[in-house]
Amino acid sequence: MNSKPSLLSSWLNSGTGKSFIQLLSVVLFFAAWQLGAELGFISEFLVGTPAGIWKCFVASVLNYYIFIDTGYTLWEALLGFVIGTIIGTALGLSLWYSKWAAQITEPFIVAINSVPKIALAPIILLWFGTGLGAKVVLVVSMTAIIALIAAHQATKDADKDLQSLLFSMGGNKHQIFFEVIAPSSMPVIVSNFRINVGFGLVGAVVGEFISSKAGLGHMIYNASSLYELNSVWVGLFMLMIVGFFLYHAIDALEKWMFPWRSDNGRTQIRM
Numbered sequence: 366m367n368s369k370p371s372l373l374s375s376w377l378n379s380g381t382g383k384s385f386i387q388l389l390s391v392v393l394f395f396a397a398w399q400l401g402a403e404l405g406f407i408s409e410f411l412v413g414t415p416a417g418i419w420k421c422f423v424a425s426v427l428n429y430y431i432f433i434d435t436g437y438t439l440w441e442a443l444l445g446f447v448i449g450t451i452i453g454t455a456l457g458l459s460l461w462y463s464k465w466a467a468q469i470t471e472p473f474i475v476a477i478n479s480v481p482k483i484a485l486a487p488i489i490l491l492w493f494g495t496g497l498g499a500k501v502v503l504v505v506s507m508t509a510i511i512a513l514i515a516a517h518q519a520t521k522d523a524d525k526d527l528q529s530l531l532f533s534m535g536g537n538k539h540q541i542f543f544e545v546i547a548p549s550s551m552p553v554i555v556s557n558f559r560i561n562v563g564f565g566l567v568g569a570v571v572g573e574f575i576s577s578k579a580g581l582g583h584m585i586y587n588a589s590s591l592y593e594l595n596s597v598w599v600g601l602f603m604l605m606i607v608g609f610f611l612y613h614a615i616d617a618l619e620k621w622m623f624p625w626r627s628d629n630g631r632t633q634i635r636m
Contacts, residue, residue, distance in 0.1 A: 445504020
């Protein structure tokens with residue numbers, strides 16, 4: 366028999382309650398980390414400490430380095446993400462027009478996707494130099510193939526009945542594409558942005574690891590080579606924060622573009 370939920374249970378299930386639990390978890394994690402370091406259970410040299418991380422963060426804010434490095438990495442990631450997404454999506458959608466072309470190219474797509482894109486970084490940097498362009502190309506190489514696969518799969522999953530109906534009413538291939546294929550594929554394509562933007566950040570950071578004069582990857586690499594673990598954590602946490610905000614920005618974009626999908630798959634039956 367179902368009972369009326371208690372006030373505490375209702376609060377914990379509310380947005381405020383969930384946010385409080387998340388914040389409390391973070392606070393307890395850092396408190397345990399700091400306490401473990403002070404008691405000698407955790408090596409400050411090998412792991413760092415929250416207090417040391419905060420000190421390094423404040424110093425990097427005061428000299429503006431953290432803003433410069435974050436902006437540089439963000440620009441590389443977003444520029445490559447946009448270019449890669451446009452190229453990959455266009456190619457993926459265009460494969461719908463020719464089943465023969467899709468069958469010919471699919472094995473190559475699978476083969477290219479199976480290659481770790483990080484392994485291409487030295488080649489890309491050799492071809493395009495060590496500047497901004499090389500990092501953008503690396504990001505494009507990581508995001509374009511994901512966008513291509515997502516768009517191509519979305520076209521294959523489009524409603525066959527609607528396509529047949531429009532064809533029976535005299536619609537040509539272009540009309541079917543613009544009236545059925547493209548609209549039905551867009552929610553899947555936009556939803557895939559969440560994954561792809563993460564690959565964009567990875568590509569930018571990997572490029573900065575190999576050769577760069579700025580960026581969060583450059584910051585992390587230099588700090589690790591000097592065994593400055595606190596500075597390494599500052600760079601890593603900044604990447605987490607950037608990724609967090611990009612994810613939620615895409616989530617907001619998806620809700621705005623496709624409001625009917627906002628709660629799709631997110632509601633659970635409560636017992």
